[in-house]
Amino acid sequence: MSGLLDVMEANRPQLVRYLRAQGMGEDAEDILQDLRLKLLDAAPGPVGNPLGYLYRALTNMVIDKRRADIQRRKRDEQWADNADLASDVTSAPGQERQLDSERTLGRVEEALGGLTPRARDILLRHRVDGQTQRAIAADLGISQSTVESDLRGAYVLLHDLRKRLDEE
Amino acid sequence: MTKRAEHLLDEAAVWLVRTGDPSFDDWDDFTCWLEVDPAHAEAYQSLAESAASLDPALAQLDRDPVEANAPTVRRTRPWALAASVAAFAALGITVLPELRGTTYETRPGEMRTITLAAGDTLVLNGGTRITVRNLPGRRVALDRGQMLLRLDGDNRPVTVLSGDLRLVDVGTVFEVARDEKTTRVTVAEGAVMVDPKSARLRLDAGQRLDARDGDALLRAVPAPTEGVGSWTDGQLTYVAEPIERVAADLVRSTGVDFSVDPAMRRLPFSGTLSVAAVRRDPVSLGPLLGATVKRSDKQWVIGKG
Numbered sequence: 001m002s003g004l005l006d007v008m009e010a011n012r013p014q015l016v017r018y019l020r021a022q023g024m025g026e027d028a029e030d031i032l033q034d035l036r037l038k039l040l041d042a043a044p045g046p047v048g049n050p051l052g053y054l055y056r057a058l059t060n061m062v063i064d065k066r067r068a069d070i071q072r073r074k075r076d077e078q079w080a081d082n083a084d085l086a087s088d089v090t091s092a093p094g095q096e097r098q099l100d101s102e103r104t105l106g107r108v109e110e111a112l113g114g115l116t117p118r119a120r121d122i123l124l125r126h127r128v129d130g131q132t133q134r135a136i137a138a139d140l141g142i143s144q145s146t147v148e149s150d151l152r153g154a155y156v157l158l159h160d161l162r163k164r165l166d167e168e
Numbered sequence: 169m170t171k172r173a174e175h176l177l178d179e180a181a182v183w184l185v186r187t188g189d190p191s192f193d194d195w196d197d198f199t200c201w202l203e204v205d206p207a208h209a210e211a212y213q214s215l216a217e218s219a220a221s222l223d224p225a226l227a228q229l230d231r232d233p234v235e236a237n238a239p240t241v242r243r244t245r246p247w248a249l250a251a252s253v254a255a256f257a258a259l260g261i262t263v264l265p266e267l268r269g270t271t272y273e274t275r276p277g278e279m280r281t282i283t284l285a286a287g288d289t290l291v292l293n294g295g296t297r298i299t300v301r302n303l304p305g306r307r308v309a310l311d312r313g314q315m316l317l318r319l320d321g322d323n324r325p326v327t328v329l330s331g332d333l334r335l336v337d338v339g340t341v342f343e344v345a346r347d348e349k350t351t352r353v354t355v356a357e358g359a360v361m362v363d364p365k366s367a368r369l370r371l372d373a374g375q376r377l378d379a380r381d382g383d384a385l386l387r388a389v390p391a392p393t394e395g396v397g398s399w400t401d402g403q404l405t406y407v408a409e410p411i412e413r414v415a416a417d418l419v420r421s422t423g424v425d426f427s428v429d430p431a432m433r434r435l436p437f438s439g440t441l442s443v444a445a446v447r448r449d450p451v452s453l454g455p456l457l458g459a460t461v462k463r464s465d466k467q468w469v470i471g472k473g
Contacts, residue, residue, distance in 0.1 A: 162218035
């Protein structure tokens with residue numbers, strides 16, 4: 001894995017700049033350090049596009065960090081809201097999560113009705129199966145830009161759904 | 169939403185789609201776009217986060233609407249996987265190494281913990297080989313061995329592949345073991361969806377699934393939760409399990425090469441074994457199993473008592 005670490009060091013200013021552009025500010029260096037530790041822990045494996053790989057890993061970490069921050073805020077808010085309520089019965093966190101996900105499943109199913117069957121197929125192939133856009137285009141016999149276009153629409157649709165679900 | 173906000177989301181969607189491709193190379197251009205305005209990064213991340221938060225639900229959707237509401241838990245071929253492999257082969261494209269992910273392998277007797285994002289851990293037992301992929305979706309392929317997963321429900325879902333079995337979960341504690349062509353999944357907390365595309369068997373805490381590659385029916389049985397992952401503490405607990413399974417687990421955990429006399433293989437064993445004690449003195453295993461353990465070549469053979 002020294003190859004990836006070397007690439008990271010050689011491109012450090014660029015990667016820090018990217019993280020700052022993603023709004024990470026002071027945390028940029030820490031995030032790079034986190035990635036460094038993860039890479040040290042990983043078994044060596046050939047990577048076709050090392051710099052691209054690093055960017056994608058960092059992007060992922062940015063998104064994960066954002067989710068963690070949002071969840072923490074939500075939990076803090078909930079705690080504040082419930083602080084006055086005395087309750088004998090508390091449902092287990094696991095149960096709440098399960099019920100919520102069943103309801104969400106129905107809503108997602110419903111929202112995806114707004115996509116063409118092809119767009120729905122492309123979305124699931126990409127997000128669930130992890131197929132690349134190129135592979136999907138080849139499978140379905142369409143151009144890659146058609147795949148990209150369908151995916152764009154799907155992402156916007158999912159975002160709208162997320163906003164609606166959050167408001168409830 | 170204002171026209172400007174809508175337009176910004178569309179732009180962010182363009183970038184989200186493009187950066188989601190492993191061959192994407194215009195990171196400098198993307199950085200410049202992000203630097204124009206903090207609202208750009210916010211839009212991009214918000215879009216990415218919305219999709220990621222709905223991944224667990226997407227993973228559970230019916231792939232073929234015609235198959236919905238099937239009364240029995242019957243499986244069909246995992247068409248999506250077969251299709252993507254065929255596509256790569258037909259075009260003569262080498263699967264990008266990035267797509268294959270990172271491989272971790274432990275020797276028998278070795279244990280290793282791997283941390284995925286924010287609080288998600290995999291503990292690998294000995295003799296285990298897995299491949300982990302983080303982008304675009306988190307996936308762990310179990311080639312062989314045993315692992316314990318502890319996943320925080322707030323993170324993205326993890327898909328575990330074992331043979332032709334596909335497990336999807338969010339926020340659970342569960343264990344998966346694969347030997348040859350059989351997979352055993354035991355859930356300690358939360359729930360795991362098995363084969364979200366076809367059979368859609370839901371395994372809850374206190375349930376276990378034993379499946380062979382190619383099985384047409386999947387059935388869950390009750391299983392004690394205390395045993396799940398006990399090997400991470402150096403303890404192996406059994407309730408009427410065949411000795412061949414005990415031996416396979418011991419090989420993984422101790423690194424000692426046990427083999428079992430055919431006459432003994434199916435005999436049930438109940439009890440708790442200490443990995444350290446067996447490693448120190450394999451012969452001591454004999455009386456515990458109601459058998460004798462003798463050295464033969466490089467192996468320790470468990471035979472009739």
